[in-house]
Amino acid sequence: MDAQRLDTILSRYECDPWDLIPVLQDIQDNYSYLPKDELNEVARRLNVPLTQIFSVATFFKMFSLLPKGRHQVKVCLGTTCHLRGGARLVESLSNRLGVEPGYTTKDMEFSLETVGCLGSCAQAPVMMVDDKYFGRTSVDKVPKILKLYK
Numbered sequence: 352m353d354a355q356r357l358d359t360i361l362s363r364y365e366c367d368p369w370d371l372i373p374v375l376q377d378i379q380d381n382y383s384y385l386p387k388d389e390l391n392e393v394a395r396r397l398n399v400p401l402t403q404i405f406s407v408a409t410f411f412k413m414f415s416l417l418p419k420g421r422h423q424v425k426v427c428l429g430t431t432c433h434l435r436g437g438a439r440l441v442e443s444l445s446n447r448l449g450v451e452p453g454y455t456t457k458d459m460e461f462s463l464e465t466v467g468c469l470g471s472c473a474q475a476p477v478m479m480v481d482d483k484y485f486g487r488t489s490v491d492k493v494p495k496i497l498k499l500y501k
Contacts, residue, residue: 352388356381361396368399371407375414383419412466420455420462422500424448425479429468432476436489440476441465443490447497460501 360377364370374393378385385408394401408414424444428437441463445451448461455462471477474486478496485496 352386352392354392357389357392361393366396368397371397371399371404372411375404375408379414384415384417387416417453418455418459420459422461422480423464424461425464425466425469426452427467427469427471427475427477428465429472429475431472432469435475437465437476439490440478440488440493443493444478444497447493461497 357378360381361374363377364374371393374397375385378389378393382389390404390408391401393399394404405416408416426432426437426441426444428441441452444463448456448463450456450461450463452463452465469477469479469484471484471486474484476488478485478488480496480500485492488496
């Protein structure tokens with residue numbers, strides 16, 4: 352556990368149980384996931400049961416209990432994207448990266464996720480890498496997109 356790093360995060364809060372979600376958001380932003388040792392310390396300092404912390408961390412999709420890759424790849428599987436080939440994009444990305452959605456490549460370069468909506472239905476199918484949108488994406492564009500991030 353990186354005690355100093357966690358102390359810096361927790362110093363911004365009153366360490367009240369009501370601070371749980373903002374604290375978890377800051378840890379997620381800082382570590383790219385929620386490390387178990389840090390969650391144990393948060394439970395102690397906020398006086399919140401560890402089971403409650405895990406309930407919150409697993410309820411919200413924004414939190415991850417697994418380390419994330421350097422680049423976050425998200426593929427929309429909302430209705431419009433799904434109908435226009437979103438599932439084929441996921442399959443292509445999964446094959447090229449060697450991971451299923453929800454996991455990270457062994458080299459920690461890419462994490463692959465599916466999401467319910469990216470808010471760009473007119474550009475379907477849509478995927479994101481980090482904060483960049485790729486609309487009207489097809490399977491043949493996947494290699495070129497990934498090459499931008501290698």
